Amino acid sequence: MRDPHKRPSRPLFVLLVLACLTMITLDSRGGSTSPLDPLRSAVGNVLGPAETGTAAAIRPFEQIGGFFRSNHDLRGDVARLEAKNTKLKNDLATTPVDRNRLAEYDALMRTAQDTGYAMVPARVIAMGPMQSFSRTATIDAGTSSGVHADLTVVSNSGLVGRVIRATRTTATVLLIVDSSSVVGGRLGSNNEIGFVRGRGVLGEKGRLDLDLVDDSLVPARKDVVVTWGSDKGSPYVAGIPIGTVTRVFSSPRELSRRAVLEPFVDFSSLDVVGVVVPGDTKGDRSLVRADGGTR
């Protein structure tokens, strides 16, 4: 029997720490193909369906979660929210959540018409915790629906991010607000190009930085930034709205001017999104077509 006052085993602790360090080394030195990828997809294949199931189970309650979400201006809003709370609770009981969903699908369909791409509709089921300092989300469409890495993800209001990894039934999306995300952006008013970088924060502070290539240019406030697109539309297709310019900085240290963008998409309440795919993609769910029809 173990004596509780015995000093705990140091070698075991050291061994475990070394195991972690080995793993970190393997994963970070592997480059684009990590030796841990099979393990990742194995875990993803087990936990992905579990996440999808849980998301489906809590779906009727997720609107209620919004009632309790606290933010900075919550105090000022208490009175208004209390009135709205009652109304929304009634709405939740009477009108099914599906009605909102239908409206979102409709809007997504309009996006397909406006942008001229085919899309796989999907829902956000899970989001990485902020404590991991990265902004990623899981969607419930995977390789079985024709989703694979390096595809653009949009919502009805604008660019969401890109797929970085897909299992059979789920895919991981790197949101454009993640600090490792860089998107080629083009100013709507004069077609000047720049790079849009995430800041790694969500919600009220969920802003993006735009570095313009041409230093002499001053972006105007309220100017809309769209994606400039990459070769064969991978990872980003062209012409998807990203956000509007809210502030412009110019520092003597940096060569280019930096503008702050407010993204069109509200990343704290993502739900229905579309993955932009080639028009002839075969999968187990219907595509939203460029002509507005489904297949």
Added chain:
Amino acid sequence: MRLVRALLLAALVGLAVVLQTVVFRHLSVEGVVPNLALLVVVATALARGPEFAAVMGLVAGLVVDLAPPADHVAGRWALALVVVGYLAGRVRQDAGGSAVGTLVVVGACSFVGTSIYAFSGMVLGDPSMPVGEMLGVIGLGVVWDVLVTPIVMPPLLMLLRRIRPPQVAFR
């Protein structure tokens, strides 16, 4: 019996990770959610001691590192939770008994765990955020973890003590 216990513990870890990414995202404050995987490891430490908790930390950390929405270098949360399990196990003699002690241990472990994770990111050069905002996230995380402790910890401790292999009881 050993296999059943192992499966139960694995299911517990899986459940914690799924809950914190799927359910709590609707309740998140600035994207910060309670770190349930960390709470499971701390509960294991309080119920079973440092060696077992460190192993549990490795398993729970790996699941957090590899489960779908995660996109950081694998092993970072594993490292953080191994240390958390070991530390919490070391101090359980002093703090395990009382409710306040448990809260203090959870708060300290949350701070240490997220900080180790953040620090490993800086060492690896993983893109992240300014230190000030990082500290804000760590602080919010501590508050969340301490808040859910009174709800989550008692049933967790009871479950973990129940599925402990039979032995002479000690505290």
